[in-house]
Amino acid sequence: MNGIKYNHISDTELLEHFYIDHNNEWLGVLLQRYTLLLLGVCMKYLKNEEQAKDCVQQIFEKTIKELQKYKVDYFKSWIYMVAKNHCLMQLREKGKYTTELNENIIVPLEDAPEKNSFIQKDKQLDNVAVALQQLNKEQQQCVTLFFLEKKSYQEIASITGYSILQVKSHLQNGKRNLKLLIEKMSKEK
Amino acid sequence: MSDSLKDILGSSNKDIDNQKLMDYLSHRLSKQDSHDIEKMMADDDLLNDAVEGLEQFKSKKDMAEYVEQLNNHLQKKIIKKNQRKKKEN
Structure with missing residues (x-):
């Protein structure tokens, strides 16, 4: 699990490579960095292991689609927002939606801390x-x-x-x- | 590129290593290393949410299995998409 091959390449650089040649494999590298984290985020909100797994898969598909369409500068904050909003949608569909969740879950995309x-x-x-x-x-x-x-x-x-x-x-x-x-x-x- | 893709899974330089996070969740890290991760959590909402969720998995082995399945599925999907693209061109 401890691959070193791409470790020196930052998320931003991977995205830049992708925007140049539109080879989805760059996105594969990037997204796999977040599989575990996203699984955790989905589990936190959905509280069901199988649902959390399916949810990550949907987020991956959504992400690949969206990234073809427009340029994302701060990938980490962006995918976190996508994941949270996707979880909220799922909860809404199941009717488990509460106002308490609404307030906490939707986050505006902030400026990156690097700034x-x-x-x-x-x-x-x-x-x-x-x-x-x-x-x-x-x-x-x-x-x-x-x-x-x-x-x-x-x-x-x-x-x-x-x-x-x-x-x-x-x-x-x-x-x-x-x-x-x-x-x-x-x-x- | 595709052969080497398997090697990855790891981390970008500034972010947390997935293996290390797994070790943290299974309480296999030293005090110092655990603290380093908790310090990152305090600064990182994504990581903080993730740990909160991952702690709820009953079996850490299942959790690792899910991650592998998701990555394999993603990998297949991406190869398919690239092939389709080549045909279109």
Whole structure:
């Protein structure tokens, strides 16, 4: 499974090759990088192993079709969006659709994270320490243990007594709040 | 190109290696490696969703089997499409 042949070629480069010669084999290489990840995403939303597998197959077919039609710049964000929307469609057809899912599942295609300049990141680092103090206790604790002390989810759960799911959610919320606080700080300056 | 296609499955340089992710899911990684993956998860919504879903597979062996089936099917489909294209030309 550890092929090295194409490892040095980035997703973007594979797509560029494809746009030049329209040989679908480039897409094969690219999509296989995402099979496992997509299977996981589909499983998360559909909660059924067979359905998740079929769903990935449909996403592959859809992707191959769409990529013939137009150019995609940030493949990873794009295919993630395609996959989520496809899962939502499936749930809708089965009538399992809820508004809660609707709000969380459809994501607009954001600018790729690569766009953030390093200089900006450096400035932000100063603000992180300040912002960290403003998080609630649970989030502060989890974020500190995870990012500064490099503990795993399991270890944080043992230290704090939270469940792994709680640790994950404190981390995610903590990170999101940190971002918001930092954005606010840089605007004020 | 088609012969070497089998070699791939792996990862692009900055993204996570599929084998490593499988090892993580089967709890076969060291603390350090597990933490590296969890750190990537915190920055990567796709990976985070994927792990959440993959953890729900009852058997990790079945999961790997599904991935292989999907890749084989994809491969066949692509060869077919290319042949069709050649005929059209």
